[in-house]
Amino acid sequence: MHLVAIGGSDAGISTALRARELDPSVDVTVVVADSYPNFSICGIPYYFSREVSPWQSLAHRTHADLEATGMQLRLDTLATSIDVAGQQLTIRDADGVESTIAYDELVVGTGASPSTAGIAGIGPDGLGPDDGVHVLHSMGDTFALERYLDGRQPETAIIVGAGYVGLEMAEALTVRGLKVTQLQRGPEVLSTLDPELGSLVHDELSRHGVDVVTGTRVDGIAQDGGRLIVTGVRDGNGFTRTADLVLVVVGVRPNTSLLTDAGASTGAGGAVVVDGQMRTGLPHVWAAGDGIVTHHRLLGITYLPLGTTSHKQGRVAGENAIGGDARFAGSLGTQVVKVFDLVAARTGLRDHEAVSAGYTPLSGTAIADDHKAYYPGAKPLSIRITGDISNGLLLGAQLVGARGAEIAKRVDTYAVALHHGMTVESMSDLDLSYTPPLGSPWDAVQVATQSWTRELRSQTLARA
Amino acid sequence: MHLVAIGGSDAGISTALRARELDPSVDVTVVVADSYPNFSICGIPYYFSREVSPWQSLAHRTHADLEATGMQLRLDTLATSIDVAGQQLTIRDADGVESTIAYDELVVGTGASPSTAGIAGIGPDGLGPDDGVHVLHSMGDTFALERYLDGRQPETAIIVGAGYVGLEMAEALTVRGLKVTQLQRGPEVLSTLDPELGSLVHDELSRHGVDVVTGTRVDGIAQDGGRLIVTGVRDGNGFTRTADLVLVVVGVRPNTSLLTDAGASTGAGGAVVVDGQMRTGLPHVWAAGDGIVTHHRLLGITYLPLGTTSHKQGRVAGENAIGGDARFAGSLGTQVVKVFDLVAARTGLRDHEAVSAGYTPLSGTAIADDHKAYYPGAKPLSIRITGDISNGLLLGAQLVGARGAEIAKRVDTYAVALHHGMTVESMSDLDLSYTPPLGSPWDAVQVATQSWTRELRSQTLARA
Secondary structure, eight states: OEEEEEOSSHHHHHHHHHHHHHOTTSEEEEEOSSSOTTBOGGGHHHHHTTSSOSGGGGBSSOHHHHHHTTOEEETTOEEEEEETTTTEEEEEOTTSOEEEEEOSEEEEOOOEEEOOTTOBTBSTTSBOGGGTEEOOSSHHHHHHHHHHHHHHOOSEEEEEOOSHHHHHHHHHHHHTTOEEEEEOSSSSSSTTSOHHHHHHHHHHHHHTTOEEEOSEEEEEEEEETTEEEEEEEETTEEEEEEESEEEEOOOEEEOOHHHHHTTOOBOGGGOBOOOTTOBOSSTTEEEOSTTBOEEETTTEEEOOOOHHHHHHHHHHHHHHHTTOOOOOOOBOOOEEEEETTEEEEEEEOOHHHHHHTTOOEEEEEEEEESSOTTSTTOOEEEEEEEEETTTOBEEEEEEEEETTSOHHHHHHHHHHHHHTTOBTGGGGGOOOOOOTTTOOSSOHHHHHHHHHHHHHHHHHHHHO | OEEEEEOSSHHHHHHHHHHHHHOTTSEEEEEOSSSOTTBOGGGHHHHHTTSSOSGGGGBSSOHHHHHHTTOEEEOSOEEEEEETTTTEEEEEOTTSOEEEEEOSEEEEOOOEEEOOTTOBTBSTTSBOGGGTEEOOSSHHHHHHHHHHHHHHOOSEEEEEOOSHHHHHHHHHHHHTTOEEEEEOSSSSSSTTSOHHHHHHHHHHHHHTTOEEEOSEEEEEEEEETTEEEEEEEETTEEEEEEESEEEEOOOEEEOOHHHHHTTOOBOGGGOBOOOTTOBOSSTTEEEOSTTBOEEETTTEEEOOOOHHHHHHHHHHHHHHHTTOOOOOOOBOOOEEEEETTEEEEEEEOOHHHHHHTTOOEEEEEEEEESSOTTSTTOOEEEEEEEEETTTOBEEEEEEEEETTSOHHHHHHHHHHHHHTTOBTGGGGGOOOOOOTTTOOSSOHHHHHHHHHHHHHHHHHHHHO
């Protein structure tokens, strides 16, 4: 049995690790487009902040660690086409030489690429890394940006986008001494949260000197002498800002051509359609990671690329490709980000997402201390609960508060509750831990759900 | 409707709050034995460490806050007997004057008292607070100990017991400059954890100068001049240690006489038997808190007094007493304690508990970082998973690691999983949050469960 996995990031490597773990007799080859298999893309901002050094530390596992598991790695190798009927993969090495690899089972984890959609002047025919216009999704992007920072010593940066990577890079570049302007299309940063919670993140950025400009659509990037000029529209008027460096981090688009050329279909977000077992519909061809649609426990099929999801999908694909019967249990969109001294997290749905999925949501925000107020260092958490007023089901939670307030693991409590379809009210049944320095007899998690239930009761009474 | 709750601690106050929340027309009277309703008993060690000051800060709510909810408080009032048929409670005020209160529904939350079982020389006919021999379960105990510390300036202390309160007080008295000896009957401190994890707590105590002596049964306390002499048996030999102060914190026994005199039955741990709705079996008489048996989701009926449980039981009793139909969902014994810079937590069962409850457990310990190792400050967590080898069910988890490593909320993830009867393997399906400064793509919680599954697989293969 020869299993071939395409992709050196979370999905491909998880596939290979799982297959080798379950059956050490399986031959596994991983085709990796660059020289950096199993690098932690999520860690790149901390390389730029110089909290992580050298860059080699970003590897989840070294090349040697990976080969010690018995997998073969083909680095600097592009997969160019799949012969589904012949069970052969065509590859091209760094010298441009094409060859084929026969496979019994193939798992495609080609991931996604940075989107620059709608911004003129960037890309192969426009400005690029040497001009100071960067994207950030690979180690290659990382080296290019580091080279520019080191060589040109830019003093000012514009970050287009205020999602997870954008916020982390705003922090990193600020820490490195750059004056950062952050441009966000929507009304508030971190649009994965409701604006009332996103505004807390906005305040944290401002407090650290980041100039946040929301409600701004960026249309183009141009160069004038040594300066980069970002143009767009804000409040119906033209908007112009200049800087020494521009970083565009506005999301990703799935890399699908390898699979679609072989006959696979695309669905949500333009990603490749798979079933819950990671089957593409093409015989002996599976897929996982940022290139495929996401099975969401509350939304059904959507596109929500996340590293945690890629790990799980790769693990399922690796198990099934060698004859197993695993099933991806589905995403809840659980996410967390640290921005300076603040942590923001979410899981499940927000109002508008819930409405479009057919739920009847109510959301309410409570402020609860992370631990007993009498014990030093208690910090308020803002917790926004979304529940369904028709059946009381918990639909989602958003949390923002100080670093050190155990927010990352509090969102996990909600994630497990969502996984099991709990009602908001039944959250009070959970036997959560308590000691005054670290919690309360009713944890902040439950203070928030009890507050939601009271809000629902008062609304119901008001209507009666 | 007149609801009377007996007890000013978690159970009684939760009863009263819940009843008033659900129906503000209900008259609620709370009979409180001392002058300190709704104090956080769990916070007392932090008063002694001087992290909490003044002592009034330990109130969850002030007297005024409580009365603002509409409940009536009868302070310094002992409930002495219940006339079940007549629905009357006899009480005695601070002046010794007896009177009666008529009730429609009665909730008894008389709690528990410190145990000194098996130790001679302590108690009404022996040594007490004025002699430097203390227990610690009420504000009265707190004032007595503070008076002794302040007045006598003891330099050395012996703490008998190394459970939650014992460990917290070892820290508190050490912080105050006393040289502390901690005596523990069992083979390791914190006997609610397996010894291999308890030993990490032991090391932390030693590192901070606490002289920990395990395997020591204390039989008696005597006085010789100004010194207190603790005697007992260790390794089959006589054991003697002297100090200026002795604190006995070896657990509690339920206060049941009020209810048993009225005809209630006792069960596990000598506590009063109630059903899942907090009914005592006596008409219109309910009970909650440390005086009653504990419905445990994995063990059935046991006795496991915890503040978090008392809050939940009181809430159920308060709702049902005014005509509701709530049910206590059951305890999982979730607990956490901070000891100097270490945090230890557990939920569910350990091997021997699981065996005696009819399960077929396997336990295994994994070491996993709290967040990505490449990001500064990563700390190893020791996580011990107990699962059932016959059906793969998760049975329990124990965690020990550094403060700041989000252990308190990681144990909650296991608690929610246990609540829903998850298998160890299915824990990998959970969509938990990840960002490099706060977690890993597979959270430490899942690293540990995956390790358990591998251990089970290798044992199964070895047997085959």
